Amino acid sequence: xxxxxxxxxxxxxxxxxxxxxxxxxxxxxxxxxxxxxxxxxxxxxxxxxxxxxxxxxxxxxxxxxxxxxxxxxxxxxxxxxxxxxxxxxxxxxxxxxxxxxxxxxxxxxxxxxxxxxxxxxxxxxxxxxxxxxxxxxxxxxxxxxxxxxxxxxxxxxxxxxxxxxxxxxxxxxxxxxxxxxxxxxxxxxxxxxxx
Numbered sequence: 001x002x003x004x005x006x007x008x009x010x011x012x013x014x015x016x017x018x019x020x021x022x023x024x025x026x027x028x029x030x031x032x033x034x035x036x037x038x039x040x041x042x043x044x045x046x047x048x049x050x051x052x053x054x055x056x057x058x059x060x061x062x063x064x065x066x067x068x069x070x071x072x073x074x075x076x077x078x079x080x081x082x083x084x085x086x087x088x089x090x091x092x093x094x095x096x097x098x099x100x101x102x103x104x105x106x107x108x109x110x111x112x113x114x115x116x117x118x119x120x121x122x123x124x125x126x127x128x129x130x131x132x133x134x135x136x137x138x139x140x141x142x143x144x145x146x147x148x149x150x151x152x153x154x155x156x157x158x159x160x161x162x163x164x165x166x167x168x169x170x171x172x173x174x175x176x177x178x179x180x181x182x183x184x185x186x187x188x189x190x191x192x193x194x195x
Contacts, residue, residue, distance in 0.1 A: 059075050
């Protein structure tokens with residue numbers, strides 16, 4: 001899987017349709033997570049594609065929340081994205097807002113980790129360190145069980161994603177924490193230049 005979009009072009013595309021720093025932060029975080037997973041799962045040669053799917057997965061969410069994953073194909077194609085990238089982006093909303101099913105391992109990882117990065121990010125902001133660097137799976141599991149905490153992060157989607165990958169929920173949590181640790185400093189640095 002390859003894309004001819006450069007990372008700079010993709011970031012500009014994201015910022016064209018997303019003005020809220022939170023949405024840009026989420027895109028950068030999921031990009032970093034997807035890059036980590038690509039290397040971890042033996043798809044290092046596809047790291048740029050995996051990262052691009054993570055960066056652009058919510059391209060339409062801020063401006064077109066009612067058309068999430070439905071407006072994305074138009075925005076992505078106008079920006080020069082390949083059909084494979086469009087499919088990957090749209091598949092992360094499978095079952096909720098679209099019937100585009102995750103097929104490739106990368107799409108399953110994106111589906112599984114998107115909501116989870118939101119939950120982990122919210123849990124990190126509650127920590128004295130405000131970081132994932134000292135977060136343990138056990139504390140994340142407590143937050144996961146508390147349905148009121150980060151209520152917008154669907155526990156059902158996270159569980160379905162783990163099942164889709166054939167991983168225990170705890171393994172998905174552990175890997176995604178590690179993935180977020182791998183990119184936290186870089187994401188924070190980039191957010192400082194964007195704001």
